[in-house]
Amino acid sequence: MTLILQWLITGLCVGLVYAMFSAGYSLMFGVMRCLNIAHAGVFMLCALIACKLSALPVTGVMLHAAIILGPVLIGVVLSYAVHRLSLHYLLRPGANTVDIEMASFLSTLGALFIIESIAIEWSDARAFNFNFDYLKLGSVDVAGVVLPLKYLAVGAAALASLVAMDRLLKSPLGRRMRATSDSRFLATVMGIDVRRTQQLSMVIAGALAGLAGVMIAYLYGQATYGLSHTFLLKAIVIGIVAGLGSVKGAMVVAVAIGILEAATVQYLGSGWRDISLFLLVILVLAIRPEGVFWKKQRAAT
Amino acid sequence: MLSVSDIEFGYGAAPTVSGISLAVAECERVAIIGGNGAGKSTVLKLIAGLEKPWSGRISLDDKALPQEAHAVAMSGLRMTPQGHPVFNSLTIDEHLQLALDLRSKGARTQIDPDEAYRMFPRLAERKDAMASSLSGGERAFLGLAQVLVAGCSIILLDEPSAGLAPAAMKELFALLYRIGTETGVTMLIVEQNAAAAMEICDRIYVMSEGRILLSGTPAELSARDDVVAAYLSF
Numbered sequence: 001m002t003l004i005l006q007w008l009i010t011g012l013c014v015g016l017v018y019a020m021f022s023a024g025y026s027l028m029f030g031v032m033r034c035l036n037i038a039h040a041g042v043f044m045l046c047a048l049i050a051c052k053l054s055a056l057p058v059t060g061v062m063l064h065a066a067i068i069l070g071p072v073l074i075g076v077v078l079s080y081a082v083h084r085l086s087l088h089y090l091l092r093p094g095a096n097t098v099d100i101e102m103a104s105f106l107s108t109l110g111a112l113f114i115i116e117s118i119a120i121e122w123s124d125a126r127a128f129n130f131n132f133d134y135l136k137l138g139s140v141d142v143a144g145v146v147l148p149l150k151y152l153a154v155g156a157a158a159l160a161s162l163v164a165m166d167r168l169l170k171s172p173l174g175r176r177m178r179a180t181s182d183s184r185f186l187a188t189v190m191g192i193d194v195r196r197t198q199q200l201s202m203v204i205a206g207a208l209a210g211l212a213g214v215m216i217a218y219l220y221g222q223a224t225y226g227l228s229h230t231f232l233l234k235a236i237v238i239g240i241v242a243g244l245g246s247v248k249g250a251m252v253v254a255v256a257i258g259i260l261e262a263a264t265v266q267y268l269g270s271g272w273r274d275i276s277l278f279l280l281v282i283l284v285l286a287i288r289p290e291g292v293f294w295k296k297q298r299a300a301t
Numbered sequence: 302m303l304s305v306s307d308i309e310f311g312y313g314a315a316p317t318v319s320g321i322s323l324a325v326a327e328c329e330r331v332a333i334i335g336g337n338g339a340g341k342s343t344v345l346k347l348i349a350g351l352e353k354p355w356s357g358r359i360s361l362d363d364k365a366l367p368q369e370a371h372a373v374a375m376s377g378l379r380m381t382p383q384g385h386p387v388f389n390s391l392t393i394d395e396h397l398q399l400a401l402d403l404r405s406k407g408a409r410t411q412i413d414p415d416e417a418y419r420m421f422p423r424l425a426e427r428k429d430a431m432a433s434s435l436s437g438g439e440r441a442f443l444g445l446a447q448v449l450v451a452g453c454s455i456i457l458l459d460e461p462s463a464g465l466a467p468a469a470m471k472e473l474f475a476l477l478y479r480i481g482t483e484t485g486v487t488m489l490i491v492e493q494n495a496a497a498a499m500e501i502c503d504r505i506y507v508m509s510e511g512r513i514l515l516s517g518t519p520a521e522l523s524a525r526d527d528v529v530a531a532y533l534s535f
Contacts, residue, residue, distance in 0.1 A: 172399075175399045178390050181390070182390055183388065185382070187371075188351070189351075189380050190374060190403055190451065191372075191379075191403040192371055192403065194371065
């Protein structure tokens with residue numbers, strides 16, 4: 001029983017971080033109708049930067065601010081740059097949706113390669129360690145269940161970010177983003193600046209990816225350039241299972257996948273982790289290929 | 302108020318519409334009628350800024366329209382697209398809130414959401430329902446309510462009767478007439494159902510094969526046997 005609680009809770013906390021990453025993916029897909037492959041690169045570079053920042057020779061509030069705000073800022077700037085360089089010209093008004101899907105896949109894949117090359121060059125393809133002097137958290141013993149506090153802290157912070165994201169989607173800006181997701185044509189006719197809304201969705205997703213990067217660096221205790229592939233894979237799995245474009249669906253599935261991974265590692269060993277994910281994908285593709293949270297689109301695009 | 306002079310445009314190499322000139326005065330309800338493929342909707346798209354004319358000029362109050370379609374909408378030239386599309390993941394109330402967020406400054410006609418709910422009681426009953434659950438007629442009402450709340454100097458209606466059941470269509474056209482007379486909002490309606498358009502409009506343009514053939518008041522047009530035989534007998 002205690003063992004179950006242990007992997008359940010750590011899995012849940014990691015899943016909440018996955019949710020931050022995938023919610024951004026889904027938001028961008030909804031608003032732009034294109035898969036931003038480079039998002040995983042933004043996340044990975046932010047994790048590397050968080051590791052470097054954790055070794056800064058400052059203490060206290062300054063260090064907290066640097067470690068958290070630094071990667072968020074970089075995430076925002078980098079995400080904006082990806083939009084400007086690889087999507088802005090493709091997403092011109094009146095462009096054919098099918099053309100956009102393929103071209104944006106390739107151009108963001110190119111952006112991912114560039115970001116990865118920068119990361120490899122910078123880190124010499126080695127891992128950067130996270131300096132744990134930053135925030136030493138022990139563990140608590142609740143009725144025999146030993147829970148590492150760092151998981152709980154990250155889980156709580158991730159949950160807070162997701163709640164903030166949910167609030168944002170209900171705000172005037174969020175209404176514009178949801179309206180643009182539903183129909184770009186109708187959004188334009190209503191007076192929404194669709195391109196501006198798309199840029200904003202990239203910036204918000206970038207901030208979430210930056211924060212998720214910090215959290216993963218802190219949880220894993222290190223970061224390498226390979227994180228981008230691991231997380232791209234997870235994002236694709238979550239996208240397929242949830243159905244692309246559903247932000248809330250992505251959040252729910254991401255948490256479930258965090259827990260599934262923890263359970264697999266606990267009972268079958270870490271070698272089974274990716275296998276379990278892909279078995280899930282095959283299962284979903286066989287039973288409900290449009291994804292669990294997919295809704296039929298009836299509006300004109 | 303709205304003036305279109307000598308515009309030409311096509312999707313391929315050949316022009317779809319050419320030599321189009323028309324004018325709509327304030328508080329007027331004007332319809333463009335004609336058969337399928339006459340180029341009516343294309344004219345409306347050009348006015349709404351969704352397509353750029355090859356040549357010619359479109360102006361509102363003697364000022365050229367903004368370049369981008371969303372800016373045209375914000376300037377008070379608002380369109381209700383064909384088929385009455387709605388945002389599927391937004392509730393009715395969110396549609397009106399969105400319209401409030403996107404208000405045009407200096408638009409001639411602008412109403413509050415409460416007023417819109419009074420005008421369209423069927424929407425008020427289902428405020429929190431998802432727009433995807435609405436019937437065709439209700440979608441048409443929602444589109445109109447949204448345009449009125451956002452504020453407009455002129456409403457461009459693209460085939461309002463299309464896809465509606467006869468009863469819903471009758472109700473919609475009666476409502477368009479009422480809104481027009483009550484609020485004084487200017488309307489430019491593109492319509493295949495000539496009889497319905499003639500009933501509520503002040504002036505009619507008849508289009509065929511990408512050109513405007515003739516124009517006049519409904520009374521003038523229905524007095525001409527040749528026009529009635531060619532365009533109005535359906």
